Amino acid sequence: MSVVGIDFGAQSTKIGVARNKGIDIITNEVSNRSTPSLVAFGPKSRYIGEAAKTQEVSNLKNTVGSLKRLIGRSFTDPDVQIEQEYNTATLCEVNGQVGAEVSYLGKKEKFTATQLVSAYLSKIKDTASKELRLPVSDVVLSCPPWFTDAQRRAMVDAAEIAGLKLLRLMNDTTATALGYGITKLDLPSAEEKPRRVVFVDIGHSNYTASVVEFRKGELNVKSTAYDRHFGGRNFDKALVDHFADEFKEKYKVDIRTNTKAWARTLAAAEKLKKVLSANASAPISIESLTEDIDVRAMVKREELEEMVRPLLERITVPLEQALAEAKLKVEDIDYVEMVGGCTRVPIIKETISKFFGKTLSFTLNQDEAIARGCAFSCAILSPVFRVRDFSVHDIVNYPIEFTWEQSPDIPDEDTSLTVFNKGNVMPSTKILTFYRKQPFDLEARYAKPELLPGKMNPWIGRFSVKGVKADANDDFMICKLKARLNLHGILNVESGYYVEDVEVEEPIPEEGEKKEGDVSAHCRECEIPCSNPEQAMETDAPADGKKTRKVKKQVRKGDLPISTGTSSIDQQTKEAWTERENAMAMEDKLVADTDEKKNELEAFIYELRDKVDTTYSEFASDEEKEKIKTKLSESEDWLYEEGEDTTKAVYVAKMDEIRFLAGPVIQRYLDKIEAERQAILKAQEEEAAKRRAEEEAKRKAEEEAKKAAEPKPEAADAEMKDAPSGETAAPAENAEGEEKQ
Known part of the structure; x- marks a missing residue:
């Protein structure tokens, strides 16, 4: 089983994989560490990723980009009209969703953004599987923090269609923060002041700033602010608009009326922008832009900064908003971590550094930090890897309220309640209590539609509670509904049940012990405060001598069926x-x-x-x-x-x-x-046998020489050994002396 984190970007996607030695960013079929987020259609097949990028200029009308920024939206959304400016394919409405009309297999077809994203994720899944030589199933996928419930549901649907098991849909900056925190061994303990870090992420089309507090083993997102239309593509478009005027005046070429010329100029402008981040000036040269006309120009960094001056004035807005929502000042921030390709632009770094009055940190890989964080999150959630415990507490970015019809039996009943406020910890569960005599419906919606991106529908879902009826005394049924904002940031009413007040006996605690009749006491089964703790009354002592009393508690009696209607596809x-x-x-x-x-x-x-x-x-x-x-x-x-x-x-x-x-x-x-x-093999074997024989002969000769060199025993020793038992042989010379005498 594999552990994969996917940074699904507006321009390109990176794939992080957890391995024994850490997190690796894997390469695609052409050995690139990022894969273009494009899906294209041709007369015989589709082209996805690198293949789509290769044929983009020759197949502009059938190549779809901005996939992440289209999913979960309606065609009438103003943000979709902005995306049409950056898309050469024709966007259209498909069953209430935005989609693209393309020519596929020789005929016109329409595909929803969800289908396009699922096709792209299938390609990413295939890329990861080939690299790992393992089937890929469990993944953590990134998304912008400003995604609504509808957009998040569409991402989950797309992943499921692609055959992926989505363990978590994770906010971009939260993934970055996890990648930062889990590798730091010097984080403060729970008793110490937390380390406060602002993560600034400026990518191809989106600018996000998050304030995160770190302690050992945990991170808490305090606030997140964003500018959804600030990124590298705005710099590219400013350059292209500049060149369009210059080429028209200098070369009499209007690239605004020539789609291919515009696309080639856009690609050249993107390269020029990157060069200008490291150089004071840079040239642009495009051969045969149109009608065999070659174009050339020179741009200085100051000129580019002047072109995007209105954009640069917006840099500090998300920073100010993030600090205000976190109730912090600039002096409270310990570090400012920069990620995202656009944070390489000098004027952006200079402006942010000046705002915080401190040197910026670039300890994370600016392009791959999100993918690494997603892979860490996947490793934490997956049983395959053992990872150091690290808790992630994200926050709700839009307040969510429930509304319902007023009960005819309760004329003064409120009909709405904000259940999840902005800034609440996520995931989170809330128990809603209703007193009803018949089935009822409730709706969830965003409480402040003006905060949503574009013109998104604030409606989240409708939940119908069945099986509700009055009891035998024609009294209300006490209905409990569990509303949960899950790991993906998606809201559901997960379950419903009804409870009854039941009189039970419990022992009276001795003095000094906590009284179980206190308001803070909870029913062990329902985990609900006692409804009438003061109604407890003492009774006679049982056989064991301990006094008891009767207490009314709410006890779970049965489940309530709930039918759900949301923006998820059926x-x-x-x-x-x-x-x-x-x-x-x-x-x-x-x-x-x-x-x-x-x-x-x-x-x-x-x-x-x-x-x-x-x-x-x-x-x-x-x-x-x-x-x-x-x-x-x-x-x-x-x-x-x-x-x-x-x-x-x-x-x-x-x-x-x-x-x-x-x-x-x-x-x-x-x-x-x-x-x-x-x-050759036979000759080699013969040679080897010959060598072995020579080595054996050499070894035997050495052994014989060693034996010959050993010292022989002396004659005296031999005579002593031959003497009869009990007698001692005299030395030879002494014997001779005796004979002479």
């Missing part, structure tokens, strides 16, 4: 879209395999033609050579004419025909190579 539609996605993915694979076989056939023809007269020459007769060459010429002519566009099976058949004809020649060559290999 199960039938989800299954249909999943089936369609799988079918299109299979079609893409078939087309890719067909192209691979075609390229394989072409390469085989060229390779064999060369080898017939060189490598295979001595293994083929003249007649065989002639037949093979003729077949190769015929196959080449066919390949570039009627075989230009055919099926995978036909290419395989053509390959087999050539191999059948050239097979005997190739086999003779291979037999010779094998014979030579065997001869």
Whole structure:
């Protein structure tokens, strides 16, 4: 099982993977660490990611970008009209959602933003699976903190259609903060003052600032502010608008009326912006922009800053708002961490540094920090890895209220309640209590629609509570509903149940003990405060001698069915879209395999033609050579004419025909190579055996020489050994002396 974190960006996506040595950012099929967030459609298949980027200029009308900024929105949203300026494909309405109209397989089709995102996530899943050589299922996916319930539900639906199990939909800056905090070993303890860090994330199209407090093993997001239309693409567009005027005046070329020229200028402007971040001035040069006209220009950094002056004036607004909501001052901030590609722009760094009056920190990877944080979060939530405990407390960004119809039996009843306020900790659960005699409905909506992005519908969902009825005494049923804002930031009424006041006996505590009849006491089963603790009355002592009293407590008696209506797509539609996605993915694979076989056939023809007269020459007769060459010429002519566009099976058949004809020649060559290999192996074995024999002979000679060199025993020792038992042999010279005497 794999552990994957995905930073789903407006321009590109990064994939983080948890491994034993930490977090790695994996590369795609062309070895890039980021994959363009594009989906394109062609006459035979789709192109996703790098493939979409490669053919973008030649297929602008069918290439869709800004996927993250379109999902979960309606076509009439003003923000969608802004995205049309940055999209060459035609955006349209599809079943109340925004989508794109494209030409696919030779006919016009419409796809919702949810379908487009699911197609893209399928590609990301495939990229991760190939790199890890494992199936990918559990993921944590990033999203902007300003996403609403509808947008978050659409992301969850898209992930499910792509076959991913979404463990958490995580806010971008929260993921960055987790990546920062979990690797720091010097965070203050619970008793100490927390470390306060502002995370500034300025990416391709979005600017977010979050104030986060760190203690050992936990982070608390205190506030988040954002500018949804501030990012690198605004700098790019300012440059393109400048060049459009200059080229029209200098070269008489109007790129505003030429989509391809505009796209090429936009790509050149993006590169120029990056160069200007490190240099005072830089040139731009585009060959054959249109009608064989080459264009050139020079831009200074000061000129670019002047072009985006209105944009730069907005830099401090989210910072001020974030500090105000966190009830902090500039002096209370310990560090300012910068992430996002656009934070490399000098004027932005200078302005933010001046605002806080301190040096900015760049300890995190500016492009990959979110992906790493998501991978850490996935590792924490997944049972596969053991990770140091680190609690993440995010916050609610929009207040949520519940509304309901007034009960006819309670004329003075309030009909609305703000359940989750802005700044409340998330995830969070609240218990709502209703007194009813019949089934009822309640709706959830955002309490302040003016805070929502664009013109989003403040409606979140409708929840119908069934099975409610009056009791035998025609009294109210006490209904308890569990409203939960989950890890994804999505609201649901998860369950409902009803309780009854039941009189139970409990022992009276001795003096000094906590009285179970206190208001703070909770029913062990329901975890609900006693309704009437003061109504407890003493009773006679039981056999064990302890006094008891009767107390009224609320006891859970049964469940209440709840039917839910939200912006999530229904199960039938989800299954249909999943089936369609799988079918299109299979079609893409078939087309890719067909192209691979075609390229394989072409390469085989060229390779064999060369080898017939060189490598295979001595293994083929003249007649065989002639037949093979003729077949190769015929196959080449066919390949570039009627075989230009055919099926995978036909290419395989053509390959087999050539191999059948050239097979005997190739086999003779291979037999010779094998014979030579065997001869070499035999010679090597003989040489090895010879070396072993020499080493054995050398070893035996050394052993014999060692034995010969050992000292022999002296004669005296030998005579002493031969003496009879009990007698001692005299030395030889003494014996001679006795004879002489």
